[in-house]
Structure formats: structure tokens, C-alpha cells
Amino acid sequence: MTNIKDVAKKAGVSVTTVSRVLNNHPYVSEEKRKAVIHAIRMTNYQKNINAVHLIKGKTNLIGVVLPYFDHPYFSLVLKGITNQAIKKNYKIVLFQTDYREEREIEALQMLKQKQIDALIICSRATDLSIIEDHLQFGPIVLCEDIKSRKFSTTFVNHYTVFHKALAFLYEKGHRKIGYCIGRTSGTNSHMRELAYREFHEKYHLPYRPEYIIDQCIYFGDGEKVIEKLTTMMDPPTALLVTSDQVAAGIVISCQKRGISIPDNLAIIGFNNEPIAEMMNITTIEIPLMEMGKNLFLQAIDDAISSKEIIVKLIERGTV
Amino acid sequence: MTNIKDVAKKAGVSVTTVSRVLNNHPYVSEEKRKAVIHAIRMTNYQKNINAVHLIKGKTNLIGVVLPYFDHPYFSLVLKGITNQAIKKNYKIVLFQTDYREEREIEALQMLKQKQIDALIICSRATDLSIIEDHLQFGPIVLCEDIKSRKFSTTFVNHYTVFHKALAFLYEKGHRKIGYCIGRTSGTNSHMRELAYREFHEKYHLPYRPEYIIDQCIYFGDGEKVIEKLTTMMDPPTALLVTSDQVAAGIVISCQKRGISIPDNLAIIGFNNEPIAEMMNITTIEIPLMEMGKNLFLQAIDDAISSKEIIVKLIERGTV
Numbered sequence: 001m002t003n004i005k006d007v008a009k010k011a012g013v014s015v016t017t018v019s020r021v022l023n024n025h026p027y028v029s030e031e032k033r034k035a036v037i038h039a040i041r042m043t044n045y046q047k048n049i050n051a052v053h054l055i056k057g058k059t060n061l062i063g064v065v066l067p068y069f070d071h072p073y074f075s076l077v078l079k080g081i082t083n084q085a086i087k088k089n090y091k092i093v094l095f096q097t098d099y100r101e102e103r104e105i106e107a108l109q110m111l112k113q114k115q116i117d118a119l120i121i122c123s124r125a126t127d128l129s130i131i132e133d134h135l136q137f138g139p140i141v142l143c144e145d146i147k148s149r150k151f152s153t154t155f156v157n158h159y160t161v162f163h164k165a166l167a168f169l170y171e172k173g174h175r176k177i178g179y180c181i182g183r184t185s186g187t188n189s190h191m192r193e194l195a196y197r198e199f200h201e202k203y204h205l206p207y208r209p210e211y212i213i214d215q216c217i218y219f220g221d222g223e224k225v226i227e228k229l230t231t232m233m234d235p236p237t238a239l240l241v242t243s244d245q246v247a248a249g250i251v252i253s254c255q256k257r258g259i260s261i262p263d264n265l266a267i268i269g270f271n272n273e274p275i276a277e278m279m280n281i282t283t284i285e286i287p288l289m290e291m292g293k294n295l296f297l298q299a300i301d302d303a304i305s306s307k308e309i310i311v312k313l314i315e316r317g318t319v
Numbered sequence: 320m321t322n323i324k325d326v327a328k329k330a331g332v333s334v335t336t337v338s339r340v341l342n343n344h345p346y347v348s349e350e351k352r353k354a355v356i357h358a359i360r361m362t363n364y365q366k367n368i369n370a371v372h373l374i375k376g377k378t379n380l381i382g383v384v385l386p387y388f389d390h391p392y393f394s395l396v397l398k399g400i401t402n403q404a405i406k407k408n409y410k411i412v413l414f415q416t417d418y419r420e421e422r423e424i425e426a427l428q429m430l431k432q433k434q435i436d437a438l439i440i441c442s443r444a445t446d447l448s449i450i451e452d453h454l455q456f457g458p459i460v461l462c463e464d465i466k467s468r469k470f471s472t473t474f475v476n477h478y479t480v481f482h483k484a485l486a487f488l489y490e491k492g493h494r495k496i497g498y499c500i501g502r503t504s505g506t507n508s509h510m511r512e513l514a515y516r517e518f519h520e521k522y523h524l525p526y527r528p529e530y531i532i533d534q535c536i537y538f539g540d541g542e543k544v545i546e547k548l549t550t551m552m553d554p555p556t557a558l559l560v561t562s563d564q565v566a567a568g569i570v571i572s573c574q575k576r577g578i579s580i581p582d583n584l585a586i587i588g589f590n591n592e593p594i595a596e597m598m599n600i601t602t603i604e605i606p607l608m609e610m611g612k613n614l615f616l617q618a619i620d621d622a623i624s625s626k627e628i629i630v631k632l633i634e635r636g637t638v
Contacts, residue, residue: 030349059434061412070398075389082415086422091429092413093380096401103405110410115378219593252597274538278571 011039059117062299065095065107066122071217072245072273073288077122077143080292088300090117099125099183108134118299123186141298143291144187145308152298154291154307158188161284161311162195162240165268169238170203172319174266178211178236180225180246192242211236222249226257229265238266238319244273247281251318267318280317287311330358381618382435384414384426386442390536391564391592392607396441396462399611407619409436418444418502427453437618442505460617462610463506464627471617473610473626477507480603480630481514481559484587488557489522491638493585497530497555499544499565511561530555541568545576548584557585557638563592566600570637586637599636606630 008015013032020028021036028036064081066074082092093116097103104126111119111134118139121131128148131140135150145155162179169177179196181189193212200207210232213225225246229235241247247269254261261267269276272285291309298305327334332351339347340355347355383400385393401411412435416422423445430438430453437458440450447467450459454469464474481498488496498515500508512531519526529551532544544565548554560566566588573580580586588595591604610628617624 061434068398069388070391070394072389075394079387079389079415082413086415094401094411094413096398096405115380219597223597249597278538278542278568 006043007036007039010043011035059115060090061093061116062090062296063093063095063107063110063116063119064122065097065104065119065124067097067099068217069094069096071243072275073243073271074122076271076273076288077292077295080289080294081120081296082292083289084293084296088296090296090300097125099123101126105130108140111140112137114138120295120299122295123188125185139299139302141295143295145191146187149304149306152301152303152305154294154298154309156188156286156291156309156311157191159191159195162192163199165240165284165313166196166199168313169240169266169268169319170199172238172266174238175205176211176234176236177238177240178208178213179240179242180213180216180221180250181242182214182217184212184214216241216246217243219245219249222246222251223253225250226253226259230257237264238262238268240268240270242270244269244271244276244281244283247283247318248275248279251279251281262317262319268313269318272314276314276316282316282319283314285312285314325362326355326358329362330354378434378436379409380412380435381409381615382412382414382426382429382438384416384423384438384440384443386416386418387536388413388415390562391594392562392590393441395590395592395607396611396614399608399613400439400615401611402608403612403615407615409615409619416444418442420445424449427456427459430459431456433457439614439618441614442507444504458618458621460614462614464510465506468623468625471620471622471624473613473617473628475507475605475610475628475630477510478514481511482518484559484603484632485515485518487632488559488585488587488638489518491557491585493557494524495527495530495553495555496557496559497527497532498559498561499532499535499540499569500561501533501536503531503533535560535565536562538564538568541565541570542572544569545572545578549576556583557581557587559587559589561589563588563590563595563600563602566602566637567594567598570598570600581636581638587632588637591633595633595635601635601638602633604631604633 008018095107120141122143141152269281269283272283276283327337414426429435439460441462461470461472588600588602591602595602
């Protein structure tokens with residue numbers, strides 16, 4: 001296929017000159033400009049969609065930032081996003097960050113350079129002020145409750161949800177409640193920790209930092225949680241587990257060890273992933289695909305909007 | 320931000336004229352061309368990366384075609400691809416197809432239009448000849464054993480693997496063996512069916528089409544498999560299950576119904592997903608992330624290569 005070098009050779013000019021002509025740089029002689037245009041026509045220089053994007057200022061690509069997608073939480077949000085993108089004739093550019101700031105910045109750079117039309121940040125490590133600096137280059141949609149009118153957001157009120165789930169376990173008689181979470185940083189995690197702390201103050205229960213177990217992301221982390229609990233002198237009698245994957249891992253680990261659920265340990269999972277129904281796990285249902293759909297629609301909308309996603313407790317056999 | 324309309328307004332020309340200047344269309348008067356170039360400078364018309372791509376003929380975007388990614392098989396292949404893409408400074412454009420041809424064609428179109436540098440097709444519905452027509456526009460890498468030197472491929476020899484797994488069950492005394500699969504079409508499924516058919520011929524066992532259960536993709540499909548088996552007069556005593564997700568669903572469904580594994584039903588899963596280890600499921604380990612890594616490296620390599628991925632049986636408690 002013809003490339004810029006072929007065009008330059010045909011026109012008898014340097015590649016730089018061809019580039020200047022393509023970029024409408026003024027310091028090209030009319031003679032050379034004509035030679036380049038003639039060469040483009042002679043070599044049938046491939047029509048390039050990037051030229052179309054250059055003119056329209058649109059790529060129909062939407063960037064999606066997430067730490068990892070091989071996890072039901074993010075893969076279901078991403079599925080909601082892509083299903084909607086297909087309907088609206090957009091494609092998704094994936095930024096898998098592992099919560100590394102430099103990769104999030106790369107995504108912001110691509111927005112700045114117009115390689116993508118908008119950016120959906122499902123979860124982030126980068127400071128909000130840095131992200132805010134990039135709003136001038138295109139819409140940026142967030143998946144957290146940040147109380148800013150500069151960003152469109154689709155979020156779950158994790159403070160209220162955590163509070164209600166803790167109260168539910170309290171009513172069932174639990175006084176030693178712990179929780180498992182993916183990471184302790186980030187808006188959503190902070191809201192949950194605040195709810196946990198305030199719940200313990202309200203009910204005059206001792207706050208025990210060892211009851212907060214982080215780095216709980218995958219199925220196999222359930223095993224680690226139970227290992228940790230078995231080393232405690234005074235382990236919790238109930239756990240909020242912010243992913244059904246991990247909750248399922250905990251249930252299976254307990255089965256292996258003869259720990260009875262819910263008698264020895266009560267479990268509330270999160271998301272209502274298919275595994276939660278199959279394994280009869282009590283969980284907080286979060287409509288993740290609906291969240292994804294809304295995030296996408298906000299990304300292609302110039303108006304700023306904010307939508308709280310309503311969740312519900314599904315009572316099954318683990319509490 | 321300045322767009323093409325602002326430039327046109329400032330230059331006192333139509334948007335079409337600006338577009339013509341940007342495209343180096345010859346039928347623009349020199350006066351108008353100068354006015355447009357002046358207007359671009361005055362309005363500080365945003366430097367656009369698409370102009371850079373236009374010159375380089377490269378976008379550093381690789382397209383990945385897969386039917387769905389919220390499934391461990393594809394999400395792990397995709398993870399292998401993206402991990403490698405990050406190292407090589409490429410981004411991934413996701414084509415979620417649900418095996419719909421028009422979406423696969425869209426991906427091929429984007430290759431043709433140079434919006435992506437190469438295309439990795441993890442699984443497809445489109446005829447190979449149509450895909451072959453697009454090889455002229457950039458590398459296309461396949462995840463199946465097609466015996467063509469036109470494509471780079473990374474594949475598992477599903478014929479041999481299925482044959483070995485069936486022979487393993489035969490040695491354990493099973494004579495009524497069925498299998499569960501995602502779909503019956505596609506190269507990999509055809510290779511498996513051929514192995515299944517030839518195995519039955521070789522051992523003079525009756526071939527029963529009802530022992531082939533398709534549409535087995537997600538965890539919840541395990542329940543459907545067991546429902547189907549319970550309606551059979553003469554159900555199989557062993558199943559090859561081409562996804563550990565589904566195998567795990569089958570195991571849990573059997574637990575609920577008091578069907579003993581492996582005594583009443585033996586199970587061999589595929590992939591060695593984390594759930595297989597947790598649930599002690601005998602499985603064929605496929606190094607999916609390694610496959611993804613190799614697919615990516617082939618996509619950015621101009622040379623054609625073919626790599627067979629070696630798998631192994633991991634014996635656990637379900638056979």
C-alpha cells in the first residue's frame with residue numbers, strides 16, 4: 001500500500017515536505033505543493049479515516065478507564081457501556097490501569113489529543129484536580145459521588161448502602177462485624193469506611209481496624225480472608241464483602257473447613273453476580289449494566305448530569 | 320474549543336472550503352487557502368493527533384474482536400493482550416460482537432480505514448474468505464488452527480485435546496460421555512465434534528447427538544445442563560465441559576440435587592480458571608493469558624507465524 005514515503009519519492013520531494021503539504025504548513029512552494037498533490041493522485045494514496053476525523057473533530061471512540069476488567073463488577077459495567085456504544089455506533093478504547101496513575105494520565109492525554117471523543121473513568125487513582133484540568137478537551141464521566149457539577153456522574157451512594165447493610169446485620173444480633181474491600185483508597189472506599197466508623201459510634205461498638213480486610217478482589221481472595229479470620233483471637237461473626245466473587249470464595253473456603261454459614265459466620269455480598277444466586281448468597285444488588293449504560297449516555301451528552309443508582313438487599317441463605 | 324466551523328467563520332469561507340484546504344483538494348483558490356491557513360493560526364485550531372496519524376499511517380490502536388468479554392475465557396485472553404499492549408505502548412479497541420457478522424465486518428472496516436493498525440480475532444462468525452480480503456489493509460491474527468500461511472495464528476489443537484480427555488474418561492470406565500460447548504459452529508467447535516465422533520467410532524460406542532449440549536457459556540448454564548440430563552432416559556455418566564464456569568455451575572447444581580460427583584457424574588472442565596481450583600474441578604489447563612500475549616505480539620509483527628499452545632490435564636476431584 002502507498003505510504004507517505006512513496007508519495008515523497010513520486011513527487012521528488014522529502015517526506016517532510018509531503019508532511020508539510022498534508023498539514024497545510026505555509027512554507028512550501030506552490031510548485032512543490034502541486035507536485036505532492038499530483039503524486040498523491042498518481043499513487044492512489046489510501047484515503048485515511050484519520051483525515052475524516054481531522055475534519056469532523058470526532059472519532060466515535062470513547063475511552064473507558066478501569067483497573068481490571070476480568071472481574072464481574074467491572075466487566076458488567078463495561079458490558080453495559082459497550083452494549084449501548086454498539087447501539088449508538090461508537091467503539092470503546094480500553095484503558096486497563098491496575099490503578100496506576102500514569103496509565104490514567106495516558107487516557108487523559110488521548111482525550112486531549114482527540115484520539116477519543118470522551119472518557120469514562122470507572123475507578124481511579126489520579127487526583128480529581130488533574131482530571132478536572134482535562135475537561136476542556138471533552139466530556140469526562142465518573143462513577144462516584146463527587147458532588148461536583150463539572151462532571152457527569154453515575155454512582156451508588158455507598159455510605160447509605162453500607163450503613164443499611166450494617167444495620168441489617170445488627171438487627172440479626174451481630175455485634176462483631178467486619179468488611180472486605182478491594183482497596184482502602186478512592187471515594188467509594190472512603191464513603192464505606194466513614195459509614196462503618198459512624199455505625200460503630202452510633203451503636204457504641206468498638207471500632208477494630210483488623211476487621212477491615214483489603215485487597216479482596218478475586219474469587220481466591222475468599223480463602224485468604226478465612227485464613228486471616230482463623231488467626232484472630234476474636235474474629236467477626238459477620239462480614240460485608242464488597243464483591244460476590246470474594247463472598248463465593250469465602251463460602252467455599254468455609255465449606256472446606258466445616259465453618260457453618262450463617263451460624264458461625266454471616267455473609268452479605270455485593271453486586272448480585274450470577275454466582276451469588278447459584279450459591280444462595282445474601283447480597284446487595286447493584287444494577288451494573290444499567291450503570292454502564294448510563295455512563296455511556298452521559299459520555300456522549302454535552303450536558304452535565306448526575307444519577308444515583310438505587311440498590312437493594314436480596315435476602316438469601318448466608319445471613 | 321475551536322472547531323472547523325470557527326475556522327470557516329473567521330476565514331469568511333464555507334466549512335467545505337476549510338475541509339478542502341485540510342484535505343489538499345486542488346480546487347481551492349490560493350486566496351481562500353491563505354485565508355483558511357491564517358484563520359487556523361488566529362483561532363489556535365487545536366493540534367489534532369489524527370493529523371499525526373494521517374502522516375505516520377499508524378494509530379497505535381489494535382482492534383480485538385470477541386463475542387463477549389464478561390467470561391473468564393475471553394477476559395483472560397484479553398488480559399494477556401492488554402498487558403502486552405501496555406508494555407508496547409498500544410491501546411486496545413474492543414469489538415464485542417455476540418457473534419454477529421456485521422460487527423465483525425465493522426472491525427474489518429476500521430482496519431481498512433486505518434483507525435486501527437491490526438486486528439486480533441479471538442473468535443468469529445464471518446467467513447474466512449471475507450476476512451482474508453482485508454489482509455491487504457493490515458495484520459489480522461486468528462485464534463484457531465486454520466492451516467493457512469496468510470494469517471498469523473495462536474491456537475490450541477482442540478482435536479487432540481478432546482480426544483485425550485475422552486480417552487481419559489474411557490480409561491476410568493465411562494462409556495456414556497457427553498460434552499457441553501458454547502456453540503456448535505466455528506473451527507474450534509468443529510474440531511471438537513470431529514474428535515468426539517471419531518472417538519466413538521474408534522471405541523465402537525453409539526454416537527448420541529443429545530449428549531452434545533450447546534449454548535453453555537455462563538455459570539448459570541450449569542443448572543440448565545443438569546435439568547436437561549434429568550429429563551434423559553439414559554443420561555451420560557461423564558461430561559467434558561468446555562468452560563470451568565459452566566463446570567462450576569454443574570457442580571453446584573449437583574450439590575443442590577444430591578447428585579454425587581464423580582460417582583453419579585464425572586466432570587472435566589476447561590481453562591483452569593480460579594474457580595476450578597477452589598472447587599476442586601478436574602480440568603484442562605489452557606494458558607489463556609499466554610495466548611493473549613502471543614496474539615498481541617503477532618499483531619504488531621509483519622511476519623506471519625503460527626504457534627500451538629500446549630495444554631495439560633489437571634487431575635482433581637471431579638473424575
